[in-house]
Amino acid sequence: MAERLCSQxxxxxxxxxxTSPLTVLSAPRGPNDFGIPQVAKINEELxxxxxxxxxxxxxxxxxSEWCRRVYLDIIGRIPSVxxxxxxxxxxxxxxxxxxxxxxxxxxKYTEEYARNWTTVWTTVLIGRAGGTERNSLTNREGMQKYLxxxxxxxxxxxxxxxxxxxxTGSNRPGAENFNGAVNFLAMKVNDEKGTQATADTAKIFLGxxxxxxxxxxxxxxxxxxxxxxxxNAFFRQTRALRQFTPGTRDILGSELVDQDFAGEGGTPSDAxxxxxxxxxxxxxxxxxxxxxxxxxxxxxxxxVNRRDKLGELIQQSEYMDMCVANxxxxxxxxxxxxxxIDDMGPHNPASHPELLEYLGQQVREHSYNLKELIRxxxxxxxxxxxxxxxxxxxxxxxxxGETPKFTHFYLRQMQxxxxxxxxxxxxxxxxxxxxxxxxxxxxxxxxxQFVLAFGTDDGGESTTFNGTIPQALMMFNGELIKNAxxxxxxxxxxxxxxxxxxxxxxxxxxxxxxxxxxxxxxxxAITYQLFVARATGGGNKKTIDTAAxxxxxxxxxxxxxxxxxxxxxxx
Amino acid sequence: MKNFATPHGMNRRHFMSHLAGASAMAIPALTMxxxxxxxxxxxxxxxxxxxxxxxxxxPSTMDIWDLKPGANTGGEFKPISTSxxxxxxxxxPMMAKQMHxxxxxxxxxxxxxxxxxxxxxxxxxxxxxLNMEHPSYGAVIAxxxxxxxxxxxxxxxxxxxxxxxxxxxxxxxxxxxxxxxxGQIRNLQMGMEEHRLMQRMAALDLVEKGFVSQNRGQAxxxxxxxxxKTLALMTSEQMKAFRVAEEPQxxxxxxxxxxxxxxxxxxxxxxxxxxxxxxxxxxxWDMHTDIFNTLSNQRLPVLDRAMSALFxxxxxxxxxxxxxxxxxxxxxxxxxxxxxxxxxxWARSWSVxxxxxxxxxxxxVGKTNEDGTRVDTEPYxxxxxxxxxxxxxGISLETTFTSKSGRPMKIANSGKVIKELFA
Numbered sequence: 001m002a003e004r005l006c007s008q009x010x011x012x013x014x015x016x017x018x019t020s021p022l023t024v025l026s027a028p029r030g031p032n033d034f035g036i037p038q039v040a041k042i043n044e045e046l047x048x049x050x051x052x053x054x055x056x057x058x059x060x061x062x063x064s065e066w067c068r069r070v071y072l073d074i075i076g077r078i079p080s081v082x083x084x085x086x087x088x089x090x091x092x093x094x095x096x097x098x099x100x101x102x103x104x105x106x107x108k109y110t111e112e113y114a115r116n117w118t119t120v121w122t123t124v125l126i127g128r129a130g131g132t133e134r135n136s137l138t139n140r141e142g143m144q145k146y147l148x149x150x151x152x153x154x155x156x157x158x159x160x161x162x163x164x165x166x167x168t169g170s171n172r173p174g175a176e177n178f179n180g181a182v183n184f185l186a187m188k189v190n191d192e193k194g195t196q197a198t199a200d201t202a203k204i205f206l207g208x209x210x211x212x213x214x215x216x217x218x219x220x221x222x223x224x225x226x227x228x229x230x231x232n233a234f235f236r237q238t239r240a241l242r243q244f245t246p247g248t249r250d251i252l253g254s255e256l257v258d259q260d261f262a263g264e265g266g267t268p269s270d271a272x273x274x275x276x277x278x279x280x281x282x283x284x285x286x287x288x289x290x291x292x293x294x295x296x297x298x299x300x301x302x303x304v305n306r307r308d309k310l311g312e313l314i315q316q317s318e319y320m321d322m323c324v325a326n327x328x329x330x331x332x333x334x335x336x337x338x339x340x341i342d343d344m345g346p347h348n349p350a351s352h353p354e355l356l357e358y359l360g361q362q363v364r365e366h367s368y369n370l371k372e373l374i375r376x377x378x379x380x381x382x383x384x385x386x387x388x389x390x391x392x393x394x395x396x397x398x399x400x401g402e403t404p405k406f407t408h409f410y411l412r413q414m415q416x417x418x419x420x421x422x423x424x425x426x427x428x429x430x431x432x433x434x435x436x437x438x439x440x441x442x443x444x445x446x447x448x449q450f451v452l453a454f455g456t457d458d459g460g461e462s463t464t465f466n467g468t469i470p471q472a473l474m475m476f477n478g479e480l481i482k483n484a485x486x487x488x489x490x491x492x493x494x495x496x497x498x499x500x501x502x503x504x505x506x507x508x509x510x511x512x513x514x515x516x517x518x519x520x521x522x523x524x525a526i527t528y529q530l531f532v533a534r535a536t537g538g539g540n541k542k543t544i545d546t547a548a549x550x551x552x553x554x555x556x557x558x559x560x561x562x563x564x565x566x567x568x569x570x571x
Numbered sequence: 572m573k574n575f576a577t578p579h580g581m582n583r584r585h586f587m588s589h590l591a592g593a594s595a596m597a598i599p600a601l602t603m604x605x606x607x608x609x610x611x612x613x614x615x616x617x618x619x620x621x622x623x624x625x626x627x628x629x630p631s632t633m634d635i636w637d638l639k640p641g642a643n644t645g646g647e648f649k650p651i652s653t654s655x656x657x658x659x660x661x662x663x664p665m666m667a668k669q670m671h672x673x674x675x676x677x678x679x680x681x682x683x684x685x686x687x688x689x690x691x692x693x694x695x696x697x698x699x700x701l702n703m704e705h706p707s708y709g710a711v712i713a714x715x716x717x718x719x720x721x722x723x724x725x726x727x728x729x730x731x732x733x734x735x736x737x738x739x740x741x742x743x744x745x746x747x748x749x750x751x752x753x754g755q756i757r758n759l760q761m762g763m764e765e766h767r768l769m770q771r772m773a774a775l776d777l778v779e780k781g782f783v784s785q786n787r788g789q790a791x792x793x794x795x796x797x798x799x800k801t802l803a804l805m806t807s808e809q810m811k812a813f814r815v816a817e818e819p820q821x822x823x824x825x826x827x828x829x830x831x832x833x834x835x836x837x838x839x840x841x842x843x844x845x846x847x848x849x850x851x852x853x854x855x856w857d858m859h860t861d862i863f864n865t866l867s868n869q870r871l872p873v874l875d876r877a878m879s880a881l882f883x884x885x886x887x888x889x890x891x892x893x894x895x896x897x898x899x900x901x902x903x904x905x906x907x908x909x910x911x912x913x914x915x916x917w918a919r920s921w922s923v924x925x926x927x928x929x930x931x932x933x934x935x936v937g938k939t940n941e942d943g944t945r946v947d948t949e950p951y952x953x954x955x956x957x958x959x960x961x962x963x964x965g966i967s968l969e970t971t972f973t974s975k976s977g978r979p980m981k982i983a984n985s986g987k988v989i990k991e992l993f994a
Contacts, residue, residue: 387787388787401702454734457686474757529770533770569791571787
């Protein structure tokens with residue numbers, strides 16, 4: 001009986017929806033370069049590959065999909081419903097370029113831009129766990145403060161690299177002589193002769209993997225053991241001094257300093273270091289950059305400041321330019337031109353070598369303004385394509401071990417930080433919470449549940465926010481989602497339920513907020529069934545008041561939206 | 572009272588009349604994941620399991636399993652006799668009583684001495700390459716035995732206190748389920764009544780399916796699969812296997828009250844529940860400085876207690892004959908003792924320990940030279956250990972996987988069975 005009634009209801013709903021507007025796909029068109037030569041060059045180079053491999057690109061993504069993507073990738077969260085509608089209702093031919101420009105340069109978004117890139121770079125520089133260990137010499141907040149200030153001012157990239165490589169000072173905010181940049185190296189210089197500083201600096205800023213050559217010549221690339229130790233010699237004047245909480249053995253912070261280095265041979269004016277070959281012989285090394293440039297051999301800081309020299313040499317290297325171009329490309333497309341992105345060189349040829357080199361050069365020519373690099377990438381044709389795969393490009397699947405050709409947008413899951421920020425915006429929770437620092441602290445605490453540290457000297461770690469069961473359990477039952485679906489007075493859902501929106505508009509609003517689209521007919525039908533189920537007390541047969549039922553149904557719908565693949569996957 | 576929200580365009584009275592009659596069963600609620608249970612009896616049972624004790628950081632095996640007293644590389648520790656035909660470190664006295672159950676493979680010789688690369692290689696049998704992700708031990712063994720355990724609701728590949736390695740081209744369904752050793756699974760408690768959750772799931776399932784049907788790639792389907800597994804697990808009685816605190820106090824103390832001890836005890840409980848692969852991590856082996864003090868006062872007492880308890884307990888419960896136990900790290904440490912009384916990374920000559928599931932115990936396989944710098948007998952690799960463990964579990968070494976690109980790959984990367992373990 002109940003079933004028959006319900007199927008009637010369903011039929012009615014279906015009939016009613018037959019006239020609702022459907023999502024409109026943008027019409028396919030030739031690549032628009034917005035009059036920007038770098039965009040034209042990206043489009044041209046990618047088209048060359050498509051032609052060479054006889055691949056055809058997918059259609060353009062819908063405007064809403066593109067909008068959601070660009071918010072997520074530039075400022076680290078999905079757009080609010082207002083922001084989304086502002087974009088979709090805009091009829092201007094340059095609206096995409098305008099939106100990118102706004103997210104990059106409008107004061108309204110400076111804080112979120114800086115927050116997002118601080119998150120990205122903190123993970124690159126000190127990992128997800130850096131500074132959270134007991135008695136760590138790294139101060140995570142100090143690292144973040146340094147980065148946030150730099151991104152808020154749009155500090156040129158070469159300056160940032162130079163500061164991170166050469167920094168001296170105290171690591172914690174509020175300390176005398178505070179310089180947050182020291183947190184990159186603070187944990188990496190004292191142990192094992194600074195081998196971690198050596199490996200990380202080469203990898204992060206030059207895209208060179210040298211750690212294996214510490215012990216033996218690299219099996220794959222041209223790096224030799226000699227080169228590793230010559231690079232290492234740049235860090236040997238540097239120490240991180242521990243600062244203790246007065247009267248205890250607890251580490252309060254650290255100070256990174258450059259001190260005269262006597263050399264392992266005991267002659268400071270000719271401060272050499274020794275390393276051991278596999279056959280047991282010892283060899284000497286002095287600071288020599290990867291391009292064979294030598295600097296003075298003195299260990300006296302006032303004669304030769306080795307890290308200062310290293311900072312200069314890195315800035316002169318075209319590897320620095322290509323490395324950052326590769327890293328940013330990978331941020332927006334999920335794959336770089338090499339895999340991994342920080343292992344470049346002849347042993348690991350890039351998928352689009354000309355484009356990589358070109359982008360590197362352009363970054364240099366534009367004074368290392370990373371916002372311009374972001375503009376070129378996000379306005380490219382490839383970035384505008386849908387993630388729907390076609391017969392004509394299904395072979396372009398990096399999961400099959402193919403090098404990426406970028407004929408369609410590759411699905412990738414939001415990072416935990418992006419989920420967090422997106423929920424704050426989607427549910428407007430940020431408007432009512434405390435100070436910036438307090439917000440960041442509760443975010444850090446929430447994020448820590450996903451970090452697995454391996455406890456090795458290279459700071460190895462992984463995350464369980466990787467699409468597996470612990471993540472799904474958090475989305476099903478965790479506090480974050482519980483708060484996002486809260487029904488108490490003044491909450492996101494309460495405001496919707498008590499607005500002047502009609503029920504269908506309310507549902508539509510939830511789909512726009514979470515998925516940047518309208519619900520389908522089937523989805524609307526099932527949401528009405530949820531209204532019915534809540535109004536009849538679910539399986540409990542007790543009748544509850546209709547306002548409460550309506551609220552409960554909104555909770556059900558919002559929960560389902562947030563838990564969906566479409567929500568968590570950047571598409 | 573606020574009016575019930577009436578769908579736009581629908582006659583209110585009409586709608587209310589339906590509302591009154593429609594029952595909660597209107598939504599085709601998903602059923603919890605018992606779908607595989609029906610044909611349980613028809614399948615041949617393979618009750619075998621494997622436990623990997625993963626020593627993250629690279630343990631110095633010549634200070635534990637292959638001592639060189641008197642050699643200039645030998646270090647500070649003395650060997651002691653055991654219940655098997657081998658000697659081990661004096662700081663492993665409890666394990667000495669269990670060595671009849673375990674074999675030391677002393678002629679391991681590998682070539683990856685970087686943590687990340689070594690971790691990948693020892694877990695997969697493959698060196699890392701750029702265009703392929705290989706499945707790890709746990710994923711392979713879970714994949715090969717899962718069909719034979721239709722009653723299993725707990726994920727078939729559990730890692731305790733660490734991350735293990737991923738499922739590679741086998742797909743996210745075979746990813747490790749990472750838990751803490753305290754046995755409390757975060758966010759496991761569902762915050763609502765089951766029927767309501769099922770109704771939400773029905774709506775969620777619709778969105779999921781819609782997205783998958785748009786042909787956007789594997790990640791969309793993987794997400795859908797994980798949701799189903801998560802749902803099954805949330806309501807499973809079997810999840811009590813994780814609750815080590817329910818064990819008698821003396822059993823917990825026998826394993827050790829630290830997280831590695833709890834992890835090993837949890838591994839035994841998971842074996843009883845039918846989980847085919849469990850990895851338990853013990854980190855802190857990356858001893859570039861002060862190695863002898865750190866080993867004798869910190870790591871070895873923890874290892875000795877838990878590892879010996881695991882062998883003893885499995886044997887007493889009659890589980891050892893069906894459970895393979897492995898002990899390994901990503902590599903070992905240099906025979907040469909460095910200037911900071913530490914040892915650095917070394918992969919050329921080292922030891923791995925295996926036992927149970929019919930493998931011979933009480934023996935040492937292979938030999939290193941007098942100062943431990945070289946393997947003097949046939950060298951063994953990650954692939955060989957993996958092949959031997961697969962054999963002990965009754966998994967055919969003819970098993971071939973096909974990667975997504977269509978490339979066929981033999982299980983254990985065509986490793987050869989270490990024959991002394993089965994002679």
